Amino acid sequence: MPEDDKKMAEGLQSVILTMQIVDQVARTGKGVGVTSLATALGTSKSRIHRHLQTLVQQGYVFQHEDxxxxxxxxxxxxxGQAVLDNSGLIGSTRDSLLALRDRLGHSAVASQLTPDGMLVIATVPGRSxxxxxxxxxxLLSFHGSAQGKAATAFSSEAFQRRVLTGDLTAFTEHTITDPAKLSAELDEIRRRGWATAPNQAALGLNTLASPILDGSGAVCGTVGIVDLTQSLAAEPGPEHTAAVMETARRISVLMGHSGPLPFG
Amino acid sequence: MPEDDKKMAEGLQSVILTMQIVDQVARTGKGVGVTSLATALGTSKSRIHRHLQTLVQQGYVFQHEDxxxxxxxxxxxxxGQAVLDNSGLIGSTRDSLLALRDRLGHSAVASQLTPDGMLVIATVPGRSxxxxxxxxxxLLSFHGSAQGKAATAFSSEAFQRRVLTGDLTAFTEHTITDPAKLSAELDEIRRRGWATAPNQAALGLNTLASPILDGSGAVCGTVGIVDLTQSLAAEPGPEHTAAVMETARRISVLMGHSGPLPFG
DNA sequence: GAACACAGTTCCGCTGAACGGGACAAGCCT
DNA sequence: AGGCTTGTCCCGTTCAGCGGAACTGTGTTC
Incomplete structure (x- = not known):
């Protein structure tokens, strides 16, 4: 966002507007009106109306009877259902996430590696x-989340270099923004098999995550647990790290990984 | 569909194409190419390409690195997540559905009333x-599904008339297509509080459903169980009907309904 | 109950965003 | 090498879709 808006290669306007409308409608639980959409998206009522009518006709949007x-x-x-069905790891993970939650009590989270960051694809709420x-x-950053660091640490050196030389925005005062320090942490993560990010993505929150490997041996995502920093220490106890790594190993097997994992 | 295509009020083409593309991409687990999309949707490669580029730029679609x-x-x-979060009953129902499935063993289903039919919003697989x-x-029809009949029976008379005088397409040879017969069945459903549709929506399948009422006392959906006709009789035993009606009552309360239900 | 304000909807002439069709590069198979 | 795929890019043409204003219905205010 900060840099690179010199040309801002525009896409097809109607596509953008269509998705903006769909987004707004989907996120507004109890229905939106033409006028509020028009002002929110900064365009004319008639345009919004025509787009909405088409979406109604196609069944994506439903117009209340009265x-x-x-x-x-x-x-x-x-x-929405198709999306969640097909978004990769999801099928393999839900049961494992539930088991992990039941074992430790914290919220469990699975994320998937994408070029833009770690995409959170499944969660189960904790017992608190x-x-x-x-x-x-x-979408979690590579440098400022336990998920991102866990995935990066086990990725190719080229990828690690891209992360280290890329954008290291600080989300809180604890986010690691020094490439050298981050590189050292990645080494440590690779050695022990898990990553944490106490107060680094958001103040008060900590995450413990381990990487999931696919059939080709490449990182494809992470599993982990999330909780308040006070409930989940920066250096979690062995029962926590063991449970998370074990879950990561089980999901890796489900994803087609064979052979030993490079940790644990 | 059969009638009323004299003018076929077309919607905005770009909106239609956008949603078609999104649909295809979302439903194809492991990625689609420009060319296959172009042939599938019957338009030019360049058009598809431009739309896709826009969707990529907006983050709705992701183009594999290589x-x-x-x-x-x-x-x-x-x-997708927002959609499922906001689609009405869904939050209130999941736990109840699981309990219902555990109690009876059959798949449990929740549906929501829409002007076009009963929309299936949540399911949990059975134990078989x-x-x-x-x-x-x-989207289930009002006349040809247990869900539709359960909802219709407890709706306003005006709505019932609309269903009875509307399209009564036969999905199988057991679908009720005679308005008089359907009307009689609705009376029966209203009296006992549950509906079944043995082999009426699909041969070999049966459903048992009861209506969910909201805070205003109007029908807003149904809960029920689905199984093979041979495993779920046309006249289910009292333990089945009681469990389903009880679940419907519990969800109705969660939806803000107070006071007695018009059945059970 | 007239006047207002604000909703959603409809109409129509103008215009530039998006289209088609073809060229191009890159990666597969023979 | 060639042929046969991909995905991507370009450019002159054109009609899809735009803005803005008029219309309709509903609730609110005096």
């Missing part, structure tokens, strides 16, 4: 009364 | 080794 607000349509529900966790669909 | 296939992007995963069920996102 001709008022627009909400999610059945095609979108179907689409207050809801701690990461939203499915969030 | 410049090959296109697959689901993180924005879509996030969108073979997978029986309805896909989330399916």
């Amino acid at each position: 001709s008022e607000r627009y909400e999610i349509g059945h095609q979108l529900v179907s689409l 009364p207050i809801e701690i966790g990461v939203r499915v669909g969030s | 410049s090959e296939r296109y697959e689901i992007g993180h924005q879509l995963v996030s969108l 080794p073979i997978e029986i069920g309805v896909r989330v996102g399916s």
Whole structure:
């Protein structure tokens, strides 16, 4: 975001608008109106209206009978389901996540490696009364999250270099922004098989994560647990790290990995 | 569909194409190429390419690094999650569905009332080794499914009339297509509080469903169980009907319904 | 109950965003 | 080498889709 908006290669406007509308409608539980959408997206009512009508006609959006607000349509529900079904690891992980949660009590999280960051693809809430966790669909940075560091540490050297020389934005005062320090931490993570990021992604929160390897032996994601920093220490006890690494190993096997993991 | 295609009010083409592309990409687990999309959707490669580039740029679609296939992007995963979070009953139902499945062993299903039919919003697989069920996102008819009949029976008379005088397509030879017969069945459903549709939506399948009422006392969906006709009789035993009706009552309370239900 | 404000919807002439078709490069198979 | 795929890029043409204003219905205010 900070750099590179000199030309800002524009895409097809109608595609952008369509997805913006779908996004807004999907995220607004109880229906949106034409006018509020128009002002929110900064365009004319008629444009929004025409787009909405098309989406209604196609079944992605549903217009409430008494001709008022627009909400999610059945095609979108179907689409949402298909998305979650097909987003990679998800099928293999849910049961393992539940088991991990039951074993340790903390929220469990699975993430997938993408070029832009670690994509959170599945979570199960912890047993504590207050809801701690990461939203499915969030994109975590490579340098500022336990997931990102765990994945990076076990990736190719070329990839590690890309991360180390790339954007190291500080999310909190604890985020590691010095390439040398980060590189040292990656070595440490590679040695022991797990990563933490106490207060590095958000103040008060800590995550413990281990990498998942696929059939080709490459990192494809991570599993881990999330909790308040006070409940999940920067250096978790062996029962925590063992449980997470064991879960990572089990999911790796489900993903087709054979042979020993490079840790544990 | 049969009638009313004289003018076929077309929507915005780019919106339609955008959603078609998103749909295809989301439903194809392991990535699609430009050319296959172009032929599948019957348009030019360049058009598809431009749309895809825009979607990539917006993060809805992700283009595999070695410049090959296109697959689901993180924005879509996030969108899918938002959709499922916000599609009405869903939050209130999952636990109840699991309990219902554990109690009876059959697949459990929740559906939501929409103007076009009953939208399946949540399912949990049964305990039998073979997978029986309805896909989330399916749209069930009012006259040809247990869900539809259960909802219709407890809806307003105006709505019932609309269903009775509307399209009564036969899905199998057992689908009720006679308005008088359907009306009689609705009376019966209203009296006892549950509906079945043995072999009426699909041969070999049966469903048992009861309506869910919201805070205003109006029907907003159904809960039920699905199984093979041979495992779930047309007139299920009292332990089945009681369990389903009890689940419906519990979810109704969660939806804000107070006071007695018009059955049970 | 007239006047207002604000919702969603519809209409129409103008225009530039998006289209098609073809060229191009890169990677597969023979 | 060739042929046969991919995905990507270019450019002149054109009609899809835009803005803006008019219309309709509903709830609110005096």
